[in-house]
Amino acid sequence: MSRLYTLRKQAASADAPPAAAPAQAIDFRAELNDQQYAAVTSRPGQALVLAGAGSGKTRTLTYRVAWLLANAVSPQNILLLTFTNKAAREMLERVDQLLPGQTGGLWSGTFHSICNRILRNHASLAGLNRGFTILDAEDAKSLMTKVIKDSGIAKEVENRTGEKFPRAPVIMGLLSYATNTKKPLEDVVREQFSPDPDFLDAVERLAALYDRKKRAANSLDFDDMLTRTLELFADHPQVLAEYQFQFQFILVDEYQDTNPVQSDLINALAGQHGNVMVVGDDAQSIYSWRGADFRNIISFPERFPQAQVYKIETNYRSTPEILHLANEAIKPNEKQFRKTLRADRGPARQKPVLAALYSPQEQALFVAQRMRELNEEEGIPYTEMAVLYRAHFHSMDVQLQLTQDGVPFMVTSGLKFFETAHIKDFSAFLKLAVNLRDEAAFDRIVRMLPGVGAGTASKIWALWLSRTAALGDALPKSFSDFMGRIKVPARAEKDWQQLGWTMDEFVDETGSLRSPVAIMTSVWEGVYDAWLKSEHENYESRRQDVEQFMRFGERFESLHDMLSELSLLSGPEAAEDVSRDRSNAESVCLSSIHQAKGLEWRVVFVIWLTDSMFPNMRAIESGGEGIEEERRLFYVALTRARDELYLLYPRMWPKSYTGEMWQTPSRFLETLPRESMDEWRIGR
DNA sequence: TTTATTAAAGTTTTT
């Protein structure tokens, strides 16, 4: 076996931990199985690790990092790209357990967060101001809504065709898909929406206007973060060279879900002969709608003929019965690497259960009742149970029933902490302080003033723009003075003035921004507390959210850092990040299958397994590839379970809009071997 | 002309 030997960089040693703690040697051989060991100790160069569900993918990746560190690779020279922030954090924590205190300086995070870091470091070269704003999905959507309205393009097309012009989310979807797949917009529009050349023309014009608006506002949407980084590299090869030199070893998690743009980024950073280890499972590729292309992983060996390929096929998670079911479930898919997952565990006490329920309510009743039984009679903690579904609204009945039965639960969805109206309102003040050209933030703020709606807001914005233009990117000496010269409707006058005084407090004597805590306190005391009280009846719970948000801000020294982290955190991770206690609570997890990726529970309920729900209608209509992806999603759902798996569906759906009450069981259930399941008949 | 209020309808998946 070859030894990996890398010289430490001069620059790296400067802030390396002082003669790091004597690393108690890790016995790699003993702690890994043969396949894992081979991957972990792979020689430098390209490596593809195909790791089946539950086979210790994360373990392999963390040990690989530890292996590199143990072989004198400096942490500064490692880049670890993950799919979620949570995965990045967990991975780093686990490496830190193996080699305490030796991970300092290691870059790890999502593609977006890494790009953010790079863009902030070279903002002016990238044509940005350092305080650039990141638009989340909602900001971007409302910006596009504005563009559609202001440009009058929608009206124009509607008059010509007599059909309704699609709304912002649809347009955004087309643009984003084209960007992420690198397909010409023309093709995407034709395939996904309409062959009408006038329509294409309209979309192209909207795209251009939207882009201009973003640039004027010194802001980037999620897609821009990746493409602008690539542009930066293309325009400034010396910047790229700097990072190529820094990242001697690149590791990529969930490679099956990378899209062509992300793939380009990896290739750019890795250079011609870079050391890239990608880890993934083609059977778990479930993000094609976001441009992910699992052919990335399938064609890896062709694109890199030198690449070592490792397979890890022992599953440590599930019972053989569950694994057998999963293996059978994925079989009909034509496009996949054939591999057979072997179970490490002994036979199960309880076979996977298949049950048809009369209605969605009964399905919910079943879930709640069974969960209580398992908890009270078998002592399985609620944290070890989950309900998984295709779409969030599938969980409504279950939520109701669990509430009634007093089963504690947390939903990893809808209620995204940082996306609630009051948190977004509150952070708009902060965003504006950092980026005076942030139209979205400005809009939110002035609309809080009495008597100001969309119309007046854009008028005030025009005035604001003409004033701030003179400032360049500097802050005004006195906000109140500056804002006093902008005319607002009489009703809003008083609050506008108060806002000016509040914003005066953002700046210290030297003319620079105060700390996040100080600014947030000013906003809260100066304007937001009063507004919240007058506007919302559930003031108390919202106030608590804002308080929690302020606590989140305490750990940042600069508002810039805080805001960029804020925009990139999302969903359940965010809630967890803000309040650890909430996630530690003893409660059942309700999650979409997408968000359940990478997680596991002892008991898993998969609900709504009917044709048109799962697989869903759109997939059925699009056929072929669409169904294959749904089947991969089904595979992901099954492989989340360790001990017990319940596959459920309601026979009828009284609320169905289509008028079709009777539901067809999911086609995915048909391919499952009956002898590997218990069919429960439900009595009432 | 613009804002506030009320009624209605429609929901994939997310950085």
Place this chain on the structure above:
DNA sequence: CTTTAATAAA
């Protein structure tokens, strides 16, 4: 539940 469309009011 959330977003949007229609209507009333300022």
